[in-house]
Amino acid sequence: MKLTVFGVGYVGLVQGAVLADAGHDVLCVDIDQKIIDDLKNGVVPIYEPGLTTLVETNYKEGRLSFTTDSIEGVNHGELQFIAVGTPADEDGSADLKYVLKVAETIGTHMMAPKIIVNKSTVPVGTADKVKERIAEVLAERCEKFKFDVASNPEFLKEGSAIADCTKPDRIIVGTDSDFVEEIMRELYAPFNRNNDRMIFMDVRSAEMTKYAANCMLATKISFMNEMSNITEYLGADIEAVRHGIGSDSRIGYSFIYPGCGYGGSCFPKDVQALIKTADDSGYDARILKSVELVNYAQKEKLFDKIYPHFDGNLKGKTITLWGLSFKPGTDDMREAPSRVLMEALWEAGATIQAYDPEAMNECQRIYGQRDDLTLMGTAEAALKNSDALVTITEWQKFRAPDFDFIKQSLSDPVIFDGRNMYDPKRLAARGIKYYSMGR
């Protein structure tokens, strides 16, 4: 099938490459000239395991191409995917300007019937807005091409995005058209062989499903962080509690890790957006508001432990940060807890030496050159002449470090562990002061 994907970010590029790899003819369109030039030169602008090879192979074999030419894009695909960003607006609502711009572009240039498939995370009712926008533009052109707008929210996770697309838990499609259902079945057939993972529903329910899923996951995280905070007052161990409750099949082990808060480009903005949608509809989303408040405070937790440890005097201290991305397996630092901590440490006069396996370029892009930030080439180098180690992202390579080396490197050995990666007893035995979450 001929497909066009608008937006070559984490979602558009991965889905575009995966669909091309299955044999579809995919044209990816972005307004960012540099991203498109880089891709044509074999440079993949984001880090996602396995993505560079997948893009390279399919580009070379002619199933995947890139352009900034939206006319070419609209003409190419019978299916037009919208995978552009929907960032939070100032009031927390999802900003739909990029989505509606693509709708306008499609309406302006379409010369044949099209199926528009929205993959961006958008509030309930957005498909109607996309439909209206396209119809308006077609009316201005005095054209009457048939078109459908379906919702196909994306559930990939950064860090395992390719596997999530090739072996999805489910593929949600919102449409009221049998014709669109048949086309979507054909499109996703290569990923739907083992068992039927496709779930069809009305468009509004599909749009809501995405928010409900992300809000549920964010709620689990904030709930567990709240348990962790209560546990700290009571002298219990949240890791024991986690095992205890995870063994209950109704609860399960996933997404109940205590930590220093959730970040990324999805949970924070999606929780905010659903709160706003609910507010606008006259419903006060009290659980979601609490989820957000707990998370906001949780991102400050590490600083709340570091500050008193140094008796409120961080001026002139050097703090080592291991991990900058909002989670392992990605270079994405949007809403990352590391940013909240770094900004608080700088405010208090500390200097930071940081290492992340993938997010150093992104960190440089966000913060530029600063005297109080040095990005180091290895985790070990980041410990040099430092006063404390803080672990923020649970990359695999931070899980079993050389504690003797850490002890020798730090002036007065102390670790603040935002992800409970280490065993308090083992660190105590080695003479390293250790702070973690909920223990």
Ligand SMILES: NC(=O)c1ccc[n+]([C@@H]2O[C@H](COP(=O)([O-])OP(=O)(O)OC[C@H]3O[C@@H](n4cnc5c(N)ncnc54)[C@H](O)[C@@H]3O)[C@@H](O)[C@H]2O)c1
């Ligand atoms: N990142 C994730 O893990 C993830 C997972 C599931 C769903 N989503 C949702 O998918 C959507 C996209 O997320 P992302 O992380 O891929 O975004 P992103 O910011 O990485 O990429 C968006 C891209 O769209 C491009 N763009 C903007 N306007 C355009 C236009 N008019 N035409 C063509 N391209 C245009 C931008 O230049 C950018 O490259 C969002 O709604 C997000 O909530 C993201």
